[in-house]
Amino acid sequence: MLNREVLIDGLSEGEKLGAEYVELRYQDKYLANFQYRDGEFVNTTGSREGVCVRALVDGSWALASTNKTERDEIIRTVQKAVKLARGSAPSKEKKISLAEVDIVEDKVISPRKIDLRDISVDEKIQKISEAAKKAQDFPLVKSLTINYNEIVDKRIVVTNEGTRVEWEDMKPTLTAMAVAIDEGKMATGYVSWGHTCGAEFFDWHPIDDMVEKASNKASKLTKATLPPAGVQSILLDPQLVGVLAHEAIGHTAEADLVVAGSFTQGKIGKKVCDERITLVDVPFKEGSKWMGAGWLPYDDEGVKGRETKIVTNGIMTEYMTNRAFAFELEMEPSGNARAYTFADEPIVRMRNTFIEPGDMSLEELSEAIGDGYVLKSLMNGQADSSSEFMFGVVEAFAIKNGEITDEIFQGPVFTGNAFEVLSNIIGVGKDFDINLGSGFCGKEQPAKVDAGGPHIAVKAMLAGGN
């Protein structure tokens, strides 16, 4: 790992060149990926390290990065950043200022019981190979993919204001995907988990159990049809509630998109949805027993993470910010500035975003729905600045006379405007879980985030059904 003093020398160089603010971020990211594909593996291990320099000169930002970590190269990179910032300053319509933050010095390691690096590569590959055999119990399953990823991400952030923070993050994710074919009809079953933790992940989510679930889903879905299109009463599982919170509401409350004109611009203090909805983004959140994958004690500006209450009892209360947008919007920085690699600029991103539980049991929610569908597991999802969204769902089950049946349907596309959907809720469950699976949020650059909530019953549109 790079000696922190080299970074401090970079700060001095930036100040010497007249930068108002200088920040250096060192990152060493180890990534291993073991992908099983029908009896064979594609295995990857490796790491990337580098330094990112951000400089603010005459109210103008610039970033320069390098993967060469010798002192001279870091000094050259600082010089480059300052020169770029100074050179582009005359073209800036609006000068950047940064909100004040506490100066911090800290070193943090993400929660884990067993370090992932203590389990050998051989053992991990063996675990996956053994688990894959479970798919043989399902004669319709013709193809199986298991994708295991682990990231160990070490970062140091130093600023010329005095902040010195270091942290090491560890995140495993695993996805099992089975493809079943029956009489020419093809269907996909999919199970995915991802947390901030160590090798205890394998105890929480035995791989053979995930393969069994994916294979079972795929086999059953070969016989399923889509539910009817149109406005339906729907029970969303915690994963779909999470993706609604993240994708359709959360992005509209990221300060950069707010300033650009998203739906939530000008909505602080106004009612935006049903009063039973409280939606937050936090640096740490435990689900039923695991730590959400969006664990982030400090952001990439070295700002300590705090809870951001985006919607409180149906009222828009706060946006997620970085330091520049916090200044512009006169808010307290929330620790949401994130960069994926050393070459990326920290931008406003979510961490663990969720809707707080309510007071209804699953039985009460089903009863309140009467006839409708329960939607389970996210396949993919998109939303835009107006809060219009579409989520592809893996599977659906019929709810008849207030009871969830085992009548399975292919997952439909669930679509609408998130604030309208959350204004038309039937009830909010008292359960809670957090899991966006193996996916990454893809706003300009990847970020490992998490999201969740309770079961929620709504009236909303299912698209493209029979």
Place this chain on the structure above:
Amino acid sequence: MSDIELTPEYLLSLSSKISDFATSKDIHAAEVMFIDSRKIQIMCSGQSISTARETSELGFAVRVLRNNTEGFSYTNKHDVDSLKQCATEAIKMAGVSPPKPGSRFSLPADYAEIEGIFSKNLADTTIDEIIIYANEILKPFQESPIDIKTELSTILISETGVGIVNSLGVEGFYKTNAMNGGFMAIAREGEKVGSLVTDDFFTRDPSTIDFRRFGKDLCERAVRNIRAEKATGIESDIVVFEPNAVFNPIYLTMTLALAADKVQRNQSMWKDKLADTIAVKELEFVDDPLTKEAGTGARVFDDEGVPTQKTDLIKDGVLENFIFDELTASRAQTVSTGNSYRGQGGTSFMNPPNFIFTNGGMISPGKQTPEELIEDIKTGITFEYFAGSITIENGVFSGVAKGAQLIKNGSIEKPLTNVTISGNVFDVLNNIEGFGNDLKLVNAMMRTPSIRVKGITISTQK
């Protein structure tokens, strides 16, 4: 270390040294690939430029073969000791990985030159010039009477050198550069917020781009979105997929169904359809990376060092060829078509070859203008891009038609929101009613015109 000039010759020689080191360790074959990239970039936010960026990275990937087992590792350090350590890790991975029958590395071959994939003028472009281009795009935003803003928008000039050597004698290097622009716009009028609109460009000659026009088109589309009406009861099954909408779901599904790994793993609906008619006879689909018009798909060799080539994929509606990498070609007892990628986002030193995709895929244009393409449609929709769900294996798609407009009696009547569409790509290919002449490079790597299709389920809320 920092005093050594990292020329292509030096990097190729360093790669050979590491390949030799690996083959001295009881390994049957070794391969070293490097990617040396440099980017200068301007980001835009609101109605102004926000950040200037300059980044560079040099990364190496080492792959080894021991019998039929493969090992892989990567690093972005470039001193000899770190690279030997990376090779040692790859050898270790080969020791613990199960065998992969048919694994092989590429053999030496002649590489074609692709004219125009590196522009000296572009390489000399400065950050100040990029700022001028960005400000041209932003002018229409500033001049609009309606509040239109952008975010996370960028103009980027990238320069990439890719080299590969293997112990079987392969040695290749190419350098390419490009200017990419990616912009989004959101318009607001009082409480009304339009859906965001996006557009991109790719060029090696900035003088061919009318930056002001590009910004103006974005602004006009953004404003159109705040005027959009909620769709109700559209009695039609005719849909025009504009070029960006063709990419997903049509192009993606077709291309992955043509990929030999999907075929060999029972994940392609075209598994047993070679030489069969699988589409209307007017459909022609070719992979042609040997022209600079192919955007980022124009590359001299693929990610295994195999020369890229022109391949007919669908001709007169008949399935002509699948696309292969070395592994799938070995298993099918044929030769690779040069379609190997390391990762789904393009060439990366952080992945072994693990993805098969077209290099410079093109769906041939028709003769009709976009206006002629719709002139006999009584009722239908045209849309800009698809935001939805697709099951690649079976072609079923369903989702929102973004940037939709209602077609009535042969002309565009009004913009719409809340339109959803569903169908099956493999049916779509047999229900194409026309191809536009508006060929466009989409996502910087595939060319397609607008395509008119019947048989699509159009759903609205009422």
